[in-house]
Amino acid sequence: MNDTLVAFAVLAWLAYLASRLLARHHLPELVAFLIVGALLGPSGPPAINLIDEPSLIALRPVTEVALAVLMFVIGERVSVRALRAARWTLTTGVVQFALSAVAVFWVTSRLGADRPVALVLGALAGAGAPMTIAHIVSSVRARGSYPTGIVGTHAVSDALATTTFAAVLPIAVVLSDEAADVGGAVLDFVQLGIGGAVLGLLGGWFISRLGFQIETSGELLLFVLVHIVIGWTIAGWLDISLPLAALVAGATAATVSPQAFSVRLFRTIKTIEQPLYLLFFALAGASIHLSDVPKVGLVGVAYIVVRVAAKIVGGLGGGLVGGLGWRRSLRLGVNLTPQAGVAVGLAVIASERLGDPGAEAATVVLGAVVLFELVGPLLVARDLRGWSSSEDENGAAPEEFELPHRVLVAAPVPVELPEWLIDQAARWRSSLVVLMPGERDEPHAVKIGELCGSRDVDFEFRSLRNESFTGAVVRSRSQHHADLVVLFSQRPPTGASRLVLLPSERIARQLPVPVLNFPLSPDIVDEADEAPRQRRLPWQGTGRGE
Incomplete structure (x- = not known):
C-alpha cells in the first residue's frame, strides 16, 4: 500500500506541474491531468509505467469518494433554484439526450450491431461529463448562467443516462444470446434507477436538516464528508449507483435548504474541490485504455459521429425551446460533446451483465470516451474562456439573484x-x-x-x-x-x-x-x-x- 501511495504522490505532482505548463498556454489543466495519468498508467509506455492495475484497484475507494463529493457539488446546478434561473438547462438536457439515444440506436442497428449492443450504446450516448465541464468553467473563470447551465445540462444528461440504462438493461438481457439472469437485470433496474434516487433524496434532506445547525465551516465540511462516506458504504452494500445518489443528494440539499445555508454549504465544500479534481482525473487518466481506440471499428466511428451531430442538433433545439437564443444554442452542442464518468461506469456494468455483447458495447464507449475527454475540453475551454456574467444573448442580466429577506x-x-x-x-x-x-x-x-x-x-x-x-x-x-x-x-x-x-x-x-x-x-x-x-x-x- 505504501508503494501505491508513493506512486500516486508522484503522479499527482507530475500532473500538477503539467497543468501549470498548459495553463501558461491557456489550455485547461484537466487535459494535463488526463494525459499524465494515461502516460503513467497501465496503458502507457512500459518504460515509464508508474501506476499498475493493482494500484488502481487499491485506490478505487478514494476515487469513488472523490467522485461522490464532486457529484454532490454539481447537484447544486440541477436544483430547483438553478433550473428556474436557467430554464434551458432542463429542456436542452432532455432534448439532446433523447435525440442522441434514438439516433445512435437506429444508426448502429442499421450498421449491423446486435440489438443488445445498440440498446446499450443508445442509452449511454446521451451521458455527459459534468465534472469535466465544471472544472473547465472554474479554470477559465467563466461567470454567468450560460457556463453554469452547461454544467447543469451535463448533470441532467447523466441522470437520464443512468435511469435509461437501468430500464433497457433487462431488455438487453432478454435479447442477448447469453444465458443471463433476467430477474437479476430487473433488480439492477431497481438498484440503479430507483435506489440511487431514493438514497440521494434521503441523504440530501438529512444533510440539509442537520447541517443547518452547524456554525463553523470546518465542522460543516467534516459533517458532509462523513455522510458522503456513509452513503458510499451504503451504495456499495446495495449496489446502488453512487454518482446518481450523490447528484440527487446535492440537488435535494440545494433545493430544500434556505438560500443562505445552501450558499454556505456548497461554498464550504468547494474549498477542497481543486485537490479532488486532480485526484479523480489523474486516476481517471491512468484508467484510460489507449489500446481501445483502434478497436472501435465502424460501429464505434458511427457512435462518435452520430453522437456529436445529435448533441449539436439537440443543443440547438433544446436551447431555443428554453429561450436561450439561437446563437448560444448553436454553440451549445459542441460544449455537450465531452463524455466520461457515468458512461464509463455503466459500460463496465454492461460488460459484466451481458457477456460478449456488453463487452463489445463497452469497448466502443471506452474508446470514444478517450477521444471525447482529450478533445472535448479544449473546445469547451475555447468557447467559455473570457465569458462573464455581463454577456448575454439578449442583453439582459443572465442570472437571477434572490433579493435579501x-x-x-x-x-x-x-x-x-x-x-x-x-x-x-x-x-x-x-x-x-x-x-x-x-x-x-x-x-x-x-x-x-x-x-x-x-x-x-x-x-x-x-x-x-x-x-x-x-x-x-x-x-x-x-x-x-x-x-x-x-x-x-x-x-x-x-x-x-x-x-x-x-x-x-x-x-x-x-x-x-x-x-x-x-x-x-x-x-x-x-x-x-x-x-x-x-x-x-x-x-x-x-x-x-x-
Whole structure:
C-alpha cells in the first residue's frame, strides 16, 4: 500500500506541474491531468509505467469518494433554484439526450450491431461529463448562467443516462444470446434507477436538516464528508449507483435548504474541490485504455459521429425551446460533446451483465470516451474562456439573484444610518436587524426606528455588549439567518503595512453571505476603552465638536 501511495504522490505532482505548463498556454489543466495519468498508467509506455492495475484497484475507494463529493457539488446546478434561473438547462438536457439515444440506436442497428449492443450504446450516448465541464468553467473563470447551465445540462444528461440504462438493461438481457439472469437485470433496474434516487433524496434532506445547525465551516465540511462516506458504504452494500445518489443528494440539499445555508454549504465544500479534481482525473487518466481506440471499428466511428451531430442538433433545439437564443444554442452542442464518468461506469456494468455483447458495447464507449475527454475540453475551454456574467444573448442580466429577506447592519460604535440604506431595504421589502452599542430607547436607535417606520421596514435593534465585534456579527448573522451583512467599521490607515486583518475582513472570510463594508474614518472610531457615543458617517460630516 505504501508503494501505491508513493506512486500516486508522484503522479499527482507530475500532473500538477503539467497543468501549470498548459495553463501558461491557456489550455485547461484537466487535459494535463488526463494525459499524465494515461502516460503513467497501465496503458502507457512500459518504460515509464508508474501506476499498475493493482494500484488502481487499491485506490478505487478514494476515487469513488472523490467522485461522490464532486457529484454532490454539481447537484447544486440541477436544483430547483438553478433550473428556474436557467430554464434551458432542463429542456436542452432532455432534448439532446433523447435525440442522441434514438439516433445512435437506429444508426448502429442499421450498421449491423446486435440489438443488445445498440440498446446499450443508445442509452449511454446521451451521458455527459459534468465534472469535466465544471472544472473547465472554474479554470477559465467563466461567470454567468450560460457556463453554469452547461454544467447543469451535463448533470441532467447523466441522470437520464443512468435511469435509461437501468430500464433497457433487462431488455438487453432478454435479447442477448447469453444465458443471463433476467430477474437479476430487473433488480439492477431497481438498484440503479430507483435506489440511487431514493438514497440521494434521503441523504440530501438529512444533510440539509442537520447541517443547518452547524456554525463553523470546518465542522460543516467534516459533517458532509462523513455522510458522503456513509452513503458510499451504503451504495456499495446495495449496489446502488453512487454518482446518481450523490447528484440527487446535492440537488435535494440545494433545493430544500434556505438560500443562505445552501450558499454556505456548497461554498464550504468547494474549498477542497481543486485537490479532488486532480485526484479523480489523474486516476481517471491512468484508467484510460489507449489500446481501445483502434478497436472501435465502424460501429464505434458511427457512435462518435452520430453522437456529436445529435448533441449539436439537440443543443440547438433544446436551447431555443428554453429561450436561450439561437446563437448560444448553436454553440451549445459542441460544449455537450465531452463524455466520461457515468458512461464509463455503466459500460463496465454492461460488460459484466451481458457477456460478449456488453463487452463489445463497452469497448466502443471506452474508446470514444478517450477521444471525447482529450478533445472535448479544449473546445469547451475555447468557447467559455473570457465569458462573464455581463454577456448575454439578449442583453439582459443572465442570472437571477434572490433579493435579501433579512439584512444585518452592524457597527462597533453608535452611528446614524444613511436614509438610502433604509430606502433600499424598503425597495427589497427586507427586514433590518441593527447591531451596535446602546439600548433601544437611546436617540440613535430611536431615530433608526422612526426612519424604518416611515418606510414600512421591519426593524429590530440588538445591543452590542462586551464581546468581540467579529464574534457578535458572526453569531447574529447565524441567529437571524441574514442574507446580507452591511458593516460600518474602521478603515485601514493609508499606506500602512498590516499583518493583522481588520474585523471587517475577518467577518467577510467567515460568513457565507455577501458582506458590504462602509469604512469609517479613523478619527470617528474611538479606542476600545472609551465610552461610546453617537457618531456621524463620513458623508454626514466629521462629527467633531459634538
